[in-house]
Amino acid sequence: MKPTAARTRCRTVFQPLVLAALISLGLPARAAELVVYSTGAVRSVVSALAEVFRQETGHTVRLSSATAGEVQAQMEQGAPADLVIAPDATISRLAAKGLAIGEARHVIARVGMGVAVREGAPRPAIDTPEAFRQTLLDAATLTYSDPAAGGTSGQALMGLVDRLGIGAAVRAKATPGTGYVCEKVARGEVALCVHQISEILPVAGVVLVGPLPPALQQVTAYVAAPTPRGADAPLAQAFIELLTRPAMRARFAAAGMDYPAP
Structure with missing residues (x-):
């Protein structure tokens, strides 16, 4: 079908306007690819907004996700990232090494930690530090983000259980992992999961019991730089x-990424 005269006139007017907008933003007029390295806690929303970005600008986002420790290691090894999204402390370490522009960082999300069980399972009490401590002791098995792999919430949890005096008991029955570790709960492999709330909600087959009690909560600010x-x-x-x-x-x-600032 040949374009009508009206369509041709509209295209003639519209295309220069798009080009002018791209120039005003300093963006390339041709489609380009933005390479983003991000921690997993924010990937569900960041990946969705990458599609919004493509629709609005015509430019694509290539997103790679890993734990904070893995992202830092990849950057230190020369990963070709244009943008990094990670906990603020990770960005500070990267900035100190000249791998991120710290003064251009922006907080995009704040994520708290929570507890999840399999759908249909009894929901344990976690509303006080004492109840949370007892729930961890009573759980036959549990999982969390692997601290050795740089898992932010796993590192925070290990600090908490040591403070609560149950570190050895928790580690003895734990199966840490990476990615959406609560999938182990959904599959019935472990009974309990402690993880970032934003990495619990996307997992089918589990339910969020609730956030950690306020006195123990660990809120992580995720920033883009x-x-x-x-x-x-x-x-x-x-x-x-x-x-x-x-x-x-x-x-x-x-998506559980707007936890109140402490």
């Missing part, structure tokens, strides 16, 4: 703008 690569700096800034847009806050909240 461009890297010194430079070639795609305007594109990185444009994606950060999308991630921090007020209209997107509801998406982060629905």
Whole structure:
């Protein structure tokens, strides 16, 4: 079908406007790819917003996810990232090594830790430190993000159980892992999962019992920071703008990524 005169006129007017918008943002007029290295706690929303970014700008986002420790190691080994999304402490370490632009960082999410059990299983009490401690002791088996692999919540949990005096008992019956470790609960391999809330909610077959009690809660601020690569700096800034847009806050909240700041 041949374009009508009206369509041709519309295209003639619209295309220069798009080009002008791209130039004003400092973005390339042709489609480009933004390389993003991110920790798993925020990947569900970041990957969804990557598609929004593509629809709005025509540029794509190539997202790689891992634990915070793995992301840091990959960056130190020369990973070709234009943008890094990780806990604030990780970004600070990368900035100190010249691998992230610390002064350009922006908080995109705050995530708390929670407890999950298999759908249909009794929900244990975790509303007080004492109840949470007893629940960990009573659980036959449990899982959490592997501290040895740089799992943020696993490292925090190990600090908590040591403070509560039950570190040895918890480690003896634990099967740590990486990624969505609560899938082990869904498959019936372990009874309990302690993880970032944002990595519990996407797992089918488990239910969130609730967040850790306030006195024990560990809230992690996840921040996005461009890297010194430079070639795609305007594109990185444009994606950060999308991630921090007020209209997107509801998406982060629905995914358990808008925990109140401590």
